[in-house]
Protein backbone atom coordinates (compact mmCIF):
# COMPACT_ATOMS: atom_id res chain seq x y z
CA UNK A 351 0.00 0.00 0.00
CA UNK A 352 2.51 2.59 -1.13
CA UNK A 353 1.74 5.85 -2.83
CA UNK A 354 0.04 9.03 -1.82
CA UNK A 355 -2.27 9.16 1.19
CA UNK A 356 -4.70 11.84 2.25
CA UNK A 357 -5.50 11.52 5.96
CA UNK A 358 -8.76 13.41 6.35
CA UNK A 359 -9.75 15.21 9.50
CA UNK A 360 -7.03 13.90 11.80
CA UNK A 361 -5.92 15.79 14.93
CA UNK A 362 -2.11 16.21 15.03
CA UNK A 363 -1.03 15.84 18.68
CA UNK A 364 -4.70 16.01 19.66
CA UNK A 365 -5.15 19.52 18.19
CA UNK A 366 -7.67 20.85 15.67
CA UNK A 367 -8.79 18.55 12.82
CA UNK A 368 -6.90 18.94 9.58
CA UNK A 369 -6.00 17.00 6.45
CA UNK A 370 -2.51 15.57 6.14
CA UNK A 371 -1.12 14.61 2.74
CA UNK A 372 1.63 11.97 2.64
CA UNK A 373 3.57 11.87 -0.63
CA UNK A 374 6.95 10.44 -1.67
CA UNK A 375 7.60 9.24 1.87
CA UNK A 376 7.18 12.66 3.41
CA UNK A 377 4.48 14.79 4.92
CA UNK A 378 3.73 16.99 1.91
CA UNK A 379 1.06 19.32 3.25
CA UNK A 380 -1.28 19.88 6.14
CA UNK A 381 -4.35 22.06 5.93
CA UNK A 382 -8.09 22.32 5.49
CA UNK A 383 -10.20 19.85 3.60
CA UNK A 384 -9.64 19.67 -0.14
CA UNK A 385 -11.97 18.12 -2.70
CA UNK A 386 -9.20 17.43 -5.18
CA UNK A 387 -7.51 14.39 -3.73
CA UNK A 388 -5.03 14.25 -6.63
CA UNK A 389 -5.23 10.50 -6.96
CA UNK A 390 -4.38 9.96 -3.31
CA UNK A 391 -5.78 7.07 -1.33
CA UNK A 392 -8.10 8.63 1.23
CA UNK A 393 -8.29 7.58 4.85
CA UNK A 394 -11.25 9.02 6.73
CA UNK A 395 -9.53 9.88 9.96
CA UNK A 396 -12.29 11.90 11.54
CA UNK A 397 -11.24 12.65 15.09
CA UNK A 398 -8.25 10.31 15.17
CA UNK A 399 -5.22 11.62 17.05
CA UNK A 400 -2.13 11.75 14.81
CA UNK A 401 1.22 11.12 16.46
CA UNK A 402 4.71 10.76 15.03
CA UNK A 403 5.51 7.05 14.66
CA UNK A 404 6.49 5.62 18.04
CA UNK A 405 10.11 4.61 18.70
CA UNK A 406 10.97 1.86 21.20
CA UNK A 407 14.39 1.86 22.85
CA UNK A 408 14.02 -1.60 24.37
CA UNK A 409 12.59 -4.61 22.51
CA UNK A 410 13.52 -8.28 22.70
CA UNK A 411 12.96 -9.82 19.26
CA UNK A 412 14.61 -13.15 20.26
CA UNK A 413 16.10 -13.83 16.81
CA UNK A 414 18.61 -15.39 16.33
CA UNK A 415 18.20 -18.29 18.74
CA UNK A 416 14.69 -18.29 20.23
CA UNK A 417 12.49 -18.13 17.16
CA UNK A 418 9.89 -20.16 19.10
CA UNK A 419 9.33 -17.07 21.30
CA UNK A 420 9.52 -14.31 18.65
CA UNK A 421 11.19 -13.50 15.34
CA UNK A 422 12.31 -10.20 13.90
CA UNK A 423 9.33 -10.42 11.53
CA UNK A 424 6.68 -11.29 14.17
CA UNK A 425 8.00 -8.83 16.75
CA UNK A 426 8.32 -5.98 14.31
CA UNK A 427 4.76 -6.61 13.07
CA UNK A 428 3.60 -6.48 16.70
CA UNK A 429 5.46 -3.17 16.93
CA UNK A 430 3.71 -1.70 13.87
CA UNK A 431 0.33 -2.80 15.24
CA UNK A 432 1.24 -0.98 18.46
CA UNK A 433 1.91 2.23 16.53
CA UNK A 434 5.70 1.93 16.30
CA UNK A 435 7.83 2.81 13.29
CA UNK A 436 11.20 1.95 14.88
CA UNK A 437 12.40 -0.44 17.57
CA UNK A 438 15.76 -1.20 19.15
CA UNK A 439 16.41 -4.95 19.23
CA UNK A 440 18.24 -6.02 22.38
CA UNK A 441 21.48 -7.96 22.13
CA UNK A 442 20.77 -10.94 24.42
CA UNK A 443 20.09 -13.31 21.55
CA UNK A 444 21.81 -16.63 20.78
CA UNK A 445 24.38 -15.97 19.47
CA UNK A 446 24.72 -12.68 21.34
CA UNK A 447 24.72 -9.56 19.15
CA UNK A 448 28.32 -8.71 20.03
CA UNK A 449 29.84 -8.62 16.52
CA UNK A 450 29.23 -6.73 13.29
CA UNK A 451 28.03 -10.00 11.73
CA UNK A 452 25.16 -10.58 14.17
CA UNK A 453 23.93 -6.97 14.27
CA UNK A 454 23.97 -6.86 10.45
CA UNK A 455 21.94 -10.09 10.37
CA UNK A 456 19.27 -8.60 12.67
CA UNK A 457 19.26 -5.33 10.73
CA UNK A 458 18.85 -7.20 7.43
CA UNK A 459 15.98 -9.32 8.81
CA UNK A 460 14.27 -6.11 9.89
CA UNK A 461 14.63 -4.57 6.45
CA UNK A 462 13.23 -7.70 4.80
CA UNK A 463 10.20 -7.75 7.13
CA UNK A 464 9.58 -4.05 6.43
CA UNK A 465 7.16 -3.36 9.29
CA UNK A 466 9.36 -0.91 11.25
CA UNK A 467 12.97 0.25 11.27
CA UNK A 468 14.81 -2.37 13.34
CA UNK A 469 17.84 -0.83 15.05
CA UNK A 470 20.06 -3.51 16.57
CA UNK A 471 21.54 -2.86 20.01
CA UNK A 472 25.09 -4.13 20.39
CA UNK A 473 26.29 -5.99 23.47
CA UNK A 474 28.69 -4.06 25.71
CA UNK A 475 30.75 -7.13 26.60
CA UNK A 476 31.62 -10.24 24.61
CA UNK A 477 28.97 -12.91 25.13
CA UNK A 478 27.35 -10.67 27.80
CA UNK A 479 30.12 -12.03 29.98
CA UNK A 480 30.78 -8.73 31.73
CA UNK A 481 34.57 -8.99 31.37
CA UNK A 482 35.86 -8.05 27.93
CA UNK A 483 34.41 -5.32 25.69
CA UNK A 484 32.57 -6.54 22.58
CA UNK A 485 33.46 -5.25 19.09
CA UNK A 486 31.85 -1.86 19.78
CA UNK A 487 33.64 0.04 17.02
CA UNK A 488 33.01 -2.64 14.39
CA UNK A 489 29.29 -2.70 15.26
CA UNK A 490 29.14 1.11 15.06
CA UNK A 491 30.78 1.10 11.64
CA UNK A 492 28.73 -1.85 10.30
CA UNK A 493 25.73 -1.50 8.00
CA UNK A 494 23.58 -1.59 11.16
CA UNK A 495 25.32 1.62 12.40
CA UNK A 496 24.80 0.68 16.05
CA UNK A 497 24.63 3.59 18.49
CA UNK A 498 23.03 1.94 21.55
CA UNK A 499 25.01 -0.69 23.46
CA UNK A 500 23.62 -2.80 26.28
CA UNK A 501 24.14 -6.10 28.08
CA UNK A 502 20.43 -5.92 28.97
CA UNK A 503 19.25 -8.91 30.92
CA UNK A 504 22.51 -8.51 32.76
CA UNK A 505 24.15 -5.53 34.42
CA UNK A 506 27.61 -4.30 33.49
CA UNK A 507 28.51 -4.58 37.14
CA UNK A 508 32.31 -4.23 36.95
CA UNK A 509 33.07 -0.53 37.37
CA UNK A 510 36.25 -0.65 35.29
CA UNK A 511 34.52 -2.37 32.39
CA UNK A 512 31.67 0.15 32.58
CA UNK A 513 34.15 3.04 32.60
CA UNK A 514 35.97 1.67 29.53
CA UNK A 515 32.71 1.17 27.66
CA UNK A 516 31.56 4.73 28.42
CA UNK A 517 34.90 6.07 27.21
CA UNK A 518 34.95 3.92 24.07
CA UNK A 519 31.53 4.87 22.66
CA UNK A 520 32.29 8.60 22.77
CA UNK A 521 34.24 8.19 19.51
CA UNK A 522 31.06 7.48 17.55
CA UNK A 523 28.42 9.27 19.68
CA UNK A 524 27.19 6.00 21.14
CA UNK A 525 25.42 5.45 24.43
CA UNK A 526 25.60 2.71 27.04
CA UNK A 527 22.13 1.56 28.12
CA UNK A 528 22.56 0.04 31.55
CA UNK A 529 20.37 -2.69 33.06
CA UNK A 530 20.91 -1.48 36.62
CA UNK A 531 20.92 -4.54 38.86
CA UNK A 532 23.67 -5.14 41.41
CA UNK A 533 24.08 -8.92 40.99
CA UNK A 534 25.16 -9.81 44.52
CA UNK A 535 22.16 -8.01 46.04
CA UNK A 536 19.71 -9.86 43.78
CA UNK A 537 20.89 -13.47 43.83
CA UNK A 538 17.80 -15.68 43.37
CA UNK A 539 15.60 -12.59 43.83
CA UNK A 540 11.99 -13.14 42.78
CA UNK A 541 9.98 -10.00 43.57
CA UNK A 542 10.20 -6.55 45.14
CA UNK A 543 11.71 -6.72 48.63
CA UNK A 544 9.19 -5.61 51.22
CA UNK A 545 6.58 -6.84 53.64
CA UNK A 546 4.81 -8.75 50.88
CA UNK A 547 7.88 -10.72 49.75
CA UNK A 548 8.21 -11.96 53.32
CA UNK A 549 4.52 -12.89 53.51
CA UNK A 550 4.65 -14.73 50.18
CA UNK A 551 7.95 -16.44 50.94
CA UNK A 552 9.61 -15.14 47.75
CA UNK A 553 13.22 -13.88 47.83
CA UNK A 554 13.23 -10.07 47.87
CA UNK A 555 14.76 -7.78 45.24
CA UNK A 556 15.74 -4.60 47.07
CA UNK A 557 15.37 -1.16 45.50
CA UNK A 558 18.96 -0.40 46.48
CA UNK A 559 20.21 -3.03 44.01
CA UNK A 560 18.99 -0.77 41.21
CA UNK A 561 19.71 2.57 42.86
CA UNK A 562 23.33 1.76 43.79
CA UNK A 563 24.21 1.00 40.15
CA UNK A 564 22.45 4.11 38.82
CA UNK A 565 24.26 6.29 41.37
CA UNK A 566 27.63 4.77 40.45
CA UNK A 567 27.00 5.06 36.72
CA UNK A 568 25.87 8.69 36.65
CA UNK A 569 29.07 9.55 38.54
CA UNK A 570 31.18 7.45 36.15
CA UNK A 571 29.53 8.96 33.07
CA UNK A 572 30.09 12.47 34.41
CA UNK A 573 33.70 11.64 35.24
CA UNK A 574 34.53 10.49 31.71
CA UNK A 575 32.16 12.93 29.96
CA UNK A 576 30.07 10.33 28.24
CA UNK A 577 26.39 9.60 27.64
CA UNK A 578 24.53 7.15 29.88
CA UNK A 579 21.03 5.75 29.40
CA UNK A 580 19.29 3.91 32.24
CA UNK A 581 16.95 1.08 31.25
CA UNK A 582 13.56 0.37 32.90
CA UNK A 583 13.78 2.59 36.02
CA UNK A 584 11.48 1.09 38.65
CA UNK A 585 11.90 2.82 42.03
CA UNK A 586 11.23 6.20 43.59
CA UNK A 587 14.83 6.28 44.82
CA UNK A 588 16.13 5.87 41.26
CA UNK A 589 14.04 8.88 40.25
CA UNK A 590 15.64 10.94 43.03
CA UNK A 591 19.14 10.03 41.81
CA UNK A 592 18.28 10.85 38.19
CA UNK A 593 16.79 14.19 39.21
CA UNK A 594 19.96 15.03 41.12
CA UNK A 595 22.20 13.93 38.23
CA UNK A 596 20.29 15.98 35.67
CA UNK A 597 20.39 19.03 37.94
CA UNK A 598 24.17 18.61 38.09
CA UNK A 599 24.31 18.60 34.29
CA UNK A 600 25.12 14.91 33.79
CA UNK A 601 24.34 13.65 30.27
CA UNK A 602 22.00 10.91 31.50
CA UNK A 603 18.67 9.75 30.10
CA UNK A 604 16.26 7.15 31.40
CA UNK A 605 13.29 5.05 30.38
CA UNK A 606 10.31 3.50 32.20
CA UNK A 607 8.21 0.58 31.00
CA UNK A 608 4.43 0.74 30.59
CA UNK A 609 3.98 -2.02 33.17
CA UNK A 610 5.94 -0.14 35.82
CA UNK A 611 3.56 2.79 35.24
CA UNK A 612 0.44 0.71 35.86
CA UNK A 613 1.04 -2.50 37.84
CA UNK A 614 2.25 -3.07 41.43
CA UNK A 615 3.97 -5.81 43.41
CA UNK A 616 0.66 -6.81 45.00
CA UNK A 617 -0.03 -8.84 41.84
CA UNK A 618 2.67 -11.28 42.98
CA UNK A 619 0.17 -12.49 45.59
CA UNK A 620 -1.57 -14.35 42.76
CA UNK A 621 1.65 -16.37 42.25
CA UNK A 622 0.86 -16.02 38.54
CA UNK A 623 4.27 -15.81 36.81
CA UNK A 624 2.83 -13.56 34.11
CA UNK A 625 3.60 -10.82 36.67
CA UNK A 626 7.22 -11.93 37.14
CA UNK A 627 9.45 -9.37 35.49
CA UNK A 628 12.94 -7.87 35.75
CA UNK A 629 13.10 -5.37 37.39
CA UNK A 630 10.17 -6.48 39.53
CA UNK A 631 6.85 -4.70 39.87
CA UNK A 632 7.21 -2.26 42.75
CA UNK A 633 4.91 -0.48 45.21
CA UNK A 634 2.11 1.99 44.52
CA UNK A 635 4.39 4.76 45.87
CA UNK A 636 7.04 3.82 43.29
CA UNK A 637 4.43 3.87 40.50
CA UNK A 638 3.35 7.33 41.59
CA UNK A 639 6.97 8.59 41.57
CA UNK A 640 7.62 7.08 38.12
CA UNK A 641 4.51 8.72 36.67
CA UNK A 642 5.52 12.09 38.11
CA UNK A 643 9.07 11.69 36.75
CA UNK A 644 7.84 10.84 33.26
CA UNK A 645 5.48 13.82 33.41
CA UNK A 646 8.20 16.30 34.43
CA UNK A 647 10.82 14.82 32.06
CA UNK A 648 13.18 13.39 34.67
CA UNK A 649 12.42 10.11 32.94
CA UNK A 650 12.81 10.81 29.24
CA UNK A 651 11.06 7.95 27.53
CA UNK A 652 8.66 5.04 27.70
CA UNK A 653 10.31 1.81 26.51
CA UNK A 654 8.42 -1.46 26.35
CA UNK A 655 11.00 -4.09 27.43
CA UNK A 656 8.83 -6.38 25.25
CA UNK A 657 9.99 -9.80 26.48
CA UNK A 658 8.25 -12.70 24.76
CA UNK A 659 8.55 -16.17 26.28
CA UNK A 660 7.00 -19.46 25.16
CA UNK A 661 4.30 -21.01 27.33
CA UNK A 662 6.58 -23.63 28.86
CA UNK A 663 8.91 -20.93 30.22
CA UNK A 664 6.11 -18.86 31.80
CA UNK A 665 3.32 -21.23 32.79
CA UNK A 666 5.24 -22.95 35.55
CA UNK A 667 5.78 -22.27 39.24
CA UNK A 668 6.85 -18.72 40.08
CA UNK A 669 10.44 -19.47 41.08
CA UNK A 670 11.13 -21.44 37.88
CA UNK A 671 9.42 -19.05 35.46
CA UNK A 672 11.28 -16.69 33.12
CA UNK A 673 11.28 -12.93 33.77
CA UNK A 674 9.41 -10.70 31.34
CA UNK A 675 6.16 -9.68 29.70
CA UNK A 676 4.94 -8.60 26.29
CA UNK A 677 4.67 -4.88 25.65
CA UNK A 678 4.59 -3.69 22.06
CA UNK A 679 0.90 -4.14 21.29
CA UNK A 680 -0.35 -2.64 24.56
CA UNK A 681 2.20 0.10 25.31
CA UNK A 682 0.22 3.06 24.00
CA UNK A 683 -3.08 2.03 25.66
CA UNK A 684 -1.27 1.53 28.99
CA UNK A 685 0.41 4.93 28.70
CA UNK A 686 -2.95 6.51 27.89
CA UNK A 687 -4.45 4.87 30.99
CA UNK A 688 -1.56 5.78 33.29
CA UNK A 689 -0.60 9.20 31.96
CA UNK A 690 -3.23 10.76 29.67
CA UNK A 691 -6.46 9.80 31.43
CA UNK A 692 -4.87 10.88 34.73
CA UNK A 693 -4.05 14.31 33.28
CA UNK A 694 -0.29 13.87 33.71
CA UNK A 695 0.60 14.04 29.99
CA UNK A 696 -1.12 15.56 26.98
CA UNK A 697 -0.72 14.20 23.46
CA UNK A 698 2.32 16.29 22.68
CA UNK A 699 3.84 14.87 25.85
CA UNK A 700 3.07 11.34 24.67
CA UNK A 701 4.71 12.13 21.31
CA UNK A 702 7.75 13.52 23.09
CA UNK A 703 8.23 10.56 25.49
CA UNK A 704 7.35 7.79 23.01
CA UNK A 705 8.83 9.15 19.77
CA UNK A 706 10.93 12.32 19.84
CA UNK A 707 13.13 11.62 22.84
CA UNK A 708 13.69 7.89 22.23
CA UNK A 709 14.68 8.66 18.63
CA UNK A 710 17.14 11.27 19.88
CA UNK A 711 18.61 8.97 22.54
CA UNK A 712 19.08 6.20 19.95
CA UNK A 713 20.30 8.64 17.27
CA UNK A 714 17.67 7.24 14.90
CA UNK A 715 17.73 9.30 11.72
CA UNK A 716 14.37 10.20 10.18
CA UNK A 717 12.32 9.17 13.22
CA UNK A 718 10.81 11.15 16.08
CA UNK A 719 10.23 14.23 13.96
CA UNK A 720 7.09 16.33 14.18
CA UNK A 721 4.15 16.21 11.79
CA UNK A 722 5.15 19.32 9.88
CA UNK A 723 5.55 19.42 6.07
CA UNK A 724 8.89 18.03 4.96
CA UNK A 725 9.22 15.55 7.81
CA UNK A 726 9.43 11.84 6.96
CA UNK A 727 5.90 10.39 6.86
CA UNK A 728 6.15 8.23 9.99
CA UNK A 729 2.67 8.62 11.43
CA UNK A 730 0.44 6.76 13.89
CA UNK A 731 -3.32 7.31 14.05
CA UNK A 732 -5.06 6.54 17.33
CA UNK A 733 -8.75 6.30 18.19
CA UNK A 734 -8.47 7.71 21.69
CA UNK A 735 -12.13 7.13 22.51
CA UNK A 736 -12.04 3.41 21.73
CA UNK A 737 -11.23 0.76 24.32
CA UNK A 738 -9.50 -2.49 23.56
CA UNK A 739 -9.86 -5.74 25.47
CA UNK A 740 -6.59 -7.62 25.47
CA UNK A 741 -6.89 -11.10 23.97
CA UNK A 742 -3.58 -12.97 23.94
CA UNK A 743 -4.71 -15.16 21.05
CA UNK A 744 -5.24 -12.07 18.91
CA UNK A 745 -1.71 -10.70 19.25
CA UNK A 746 0.84 -10.73 16.42
CA UNK A 747 3.57 -11.76 18.85
CA UNK A 748 4.40 -15.47 18.77
CA UNK A 749 4.14 -15.46 22.58
CA UNK A 750 1.15 -14.70 24.78
CA UNK A 751 2.67 -13.60 28.12
CA UNK A 752 0.72 -10.36 28.44
CA UNK A 753 -0.27 -9.25 31.96
CA UNK A 754 -3.34 -7.45 30.61
CA UNK A 755 -5.51 -10.44 29.62
CA UNK A 756 -9.16 -9.49 29.73
CA UNK A 757 -8.38 -5.92 30.75
CA UNK A 758 -10.12 -3.08 28.91
CA UNK A 759 -7.57 -0.41 28.01
CA UNK A 760 -8.15 2.97 26.38
CA UNK A 761 -7.03 3.84 22.85
CA UNK A 762 -6.77 1.79 19.68
CA UNK A 763 -4.06 2.13 17.04
CA UNK A 764 -5.98 2.43 13.76
CA UNK A 765 -3.17 3.02 11.27
CA UNK A 766 0.61 3.26 11.10
CA UNK A 767 2.63 4.70 8.23
CA UNK A 768 6.33 4.05 7.71
CA UNK A 769 7.80 6.64 5.33
CA UNK A 770 4.38 7.08 3.74
CA UNK A 771 3.66 3.38 3.33
CA UNK A 772 0.78 1.94 5.37
CA UNK A 773 2.01 -0.88 7.60
CA UNK A 774 -1.26 -1.00 9.58
CA UNK A 775 -4.78 -0.09 8.41
CA UNK A 776 -8.02 -0.50 10.38
CA UNK A 777 -5.99 -1.96 13.22
CA UNK A 778 -4.68 -4.81 11.09
CA UNK A 779 -1.55 -5.52 9.04
CA UNK A 780 -1.90 -3.50 5.83
Ligand SMILES: [Zn+2]
Nearest residue numbers: 502503529581
Ligand atom coordinates in the same frame (compact mmCIF):
# COMPACT_ATOMS: atom_id res chain seq x y z
ZN1 LIG B 1 16.70 -5.28 31.37
